Amino acid sequence: MIHICDVPRYHAISEDELKQMREKHVLLRSFSYEKTPLERGYTDKILTVDLGAKEAVVSDIPAEVKEKFIGGKGYCLRYLWDAVNPSTRWDSPENEIVMSAGPIAGITQYGGTGKTLICTISPLTDIPVDSNVGGFFGPYLKFAGFDALELKGKSETDVIVVIDATTGTITFEEAPLEHFDAHVLCEELTSLYAKDEKDKMNVAVVAAGSAADYCNMGMLNFSFYDPRRGVTRLKQAGRGGIGRVFRDKRIKALVCRIDGVKANLNHVADIGLINKTGVKFHREIANNDIHQNDMRGVGTAYSLRTLADYDIVPTNNFKFGDAPGIDEMTAAVFKKDWLTQGAADGCWYGCSMACAKASDHFLLKTGPYKGQRVCVDGPEYESAAGLGPACGIYNPQEVLEINFYCDTYGLDTISYGTMTAFLMECYERGILNRERTGGLDLSWGNAADDLELMHRMARNEGFGKIAALGIHKQKAYFAEMGWGDLAEMNDFGMEQKGLEYSEYSAKESLAQQGGYGLTNKGPQHDEAWLIFMDQVNNQIPTFEDKAEALYFYPMFRTWFGLMGLCKLPWNDIVPADNALTDDPKMVPEHVENYLNLYYGVTGKRIDTKEMIRQSERVYNFQRIFNIRMGKGLRADDAIPYRSAGPVFEDEYLWREERYDTQLVELAGYTPEQVKSMSLQERMAATRKFREARYQTLIDAVYPKRGWTLNGVPTVEHLRELGMDLPELLEVIEPLLAKEGV
């Protein structure tokens, strides 16, 4: 086991190199501003940066916006809506990237209070995508005087934008010598803008990576400096291609510099309450984490081995749910051989859950950094499962290398993993072959060619250009080339609305099929993770129960995104006596903590009902935003059949007994009928039953959410929420009229 006290510090960049870089910087434009201090979690200011005009403007956030949209994702969506129109696409100059951290973000007394939310029109989905990320930037932006940042227009050359709160300046600069790959670029900019080693803690960088220039799944890295290791580390705003938009605007990086994090920069309403709530939480982590999930030991990858026991791991492109090689990459293996133990691995100050694990001085075997030793952040569960079992890879060293390159190149590990798994299945089925892939052997488990594919994506070369498209466009391309049948690829290509699935196999949980399919941004589990409640606990057996869960959880979880909170401290640790509460799965004590934090910061008392209402306003706004962009109706909530049931024969045979039994117990066939049916007939009957049941689920969920059966929020529902805004009514009224509502 590697302990942090045995890990040597990373080499700093030499003064000579930094000097050369600094000398080549060209100051294009500079603005001064007066820093607005935070009051009860808000500055009520937004910074708009126009990359084309090289302008920076500070504006007030109107009180009505604050009241209805709260902050974080709410602000991002509100400002994005105002910037775009129905024909805006990801690369239109008016498309914006909007970031906001939310009112609670930036406190340091409780775990998981440093998240930034980011929205843009996605190159994968053509609708708004939201992504949340740790690291320093969002909270520092608040400390620099801004509740939100809008990035609009396009620069003609690569620029960095520096927000320096210590001098009250915003500058546009060219920085030609700095690298593009995130692990190097973030280190370089941190060193360049910090006065000294200690000051590196005061610099936050946002950067994509070289592959984000070409790949629709390009993501953004947010830095946080690790003083113990002496290295700049990275967290990712992964989903939906925000990095691609960032690079399309020719932003090389954003830098925010402050003069230090202090205990009460949010100038909260009741610091005593926040301190008290924080102490209780930290004590709980110290006492219980090792007996529960061991987040401090292995991070979220703790669940990999155990999820295979429930058939939930997305093995071989979600074909199977167990994972034959999983014992080679269990949490114990990662802990023993790869992840440094004992480090304060929080991605924001004060997060004692410390799940941002790292593999230190990891020796790279491929690519442009071959032979170098680097700090690899993660892998988190999603990365480990998507880059590993989804592609038939079970070697932790290979998974870590793929994870590292995804991060530094600026590729979303989830989309990359799911997309590569799709390509591997295409290879298995003869849709692809060596000739079509430019010599790559994309057989299951071939990590070497998986990595080579990624290096080609970063170089925009050969088949790497096809991989860069993402599954949705690949399917159309393969069909157009006559290589594969579109209907068949639609069945096993794990994307919906254009976004690749995150890494849970939902075949045995109808509620989770909805948890993926009935999301706003596309199939990401952050709205609703219901597999256990449904498949294992059987707590939501009826359509009505599932619909209630698919109403409540997305609203509850949206609230984290309004506040700038990390979801993990809600339920990846629970109080020792949680089992004795009325509703253990909700972790009532933690919900109470969140209400106290909200009150402690803003001075406003809310209850859980109001918490849900705050979210519901933004959730419905996002749904209507999707409709406005042309993709928010029932037809768009359809899911690939692979998500609901077995597409191919070997997939059915893998759990033949289960599927046969379900035909009897759930679908109404007699045992004799099932016995007399051929494999194809049983598969067809299973499909018919499962597809029908998904439609029944939708019929139950939409009315619960206050939507019509076509998925359109009703005027009455908006009125109840106080969201009957004219711009929303303008979008929905013609559709409601068509439905006769």
Added chain:
Amino acid sequence: MILNYREYKSWREGLTVRDVIEENTFTWPKLVVKRNGTVIWPEEYGSTVLDETDDLEVIHLLGGG
């Protein structure tokens, strides 16, 4: 016996909570176990023998992502 609101077909004389957890590969680290509504703590799993009429809940708490 009922397990998670479904009939548990493998009930037998002497069956313990630990047996149920092992037979069903309930390896998730955060379980809440209740027999007839009363919490059974992990140290009691092996010694809690289940009756044919028991209503057992093995609730997996959420986690991840």
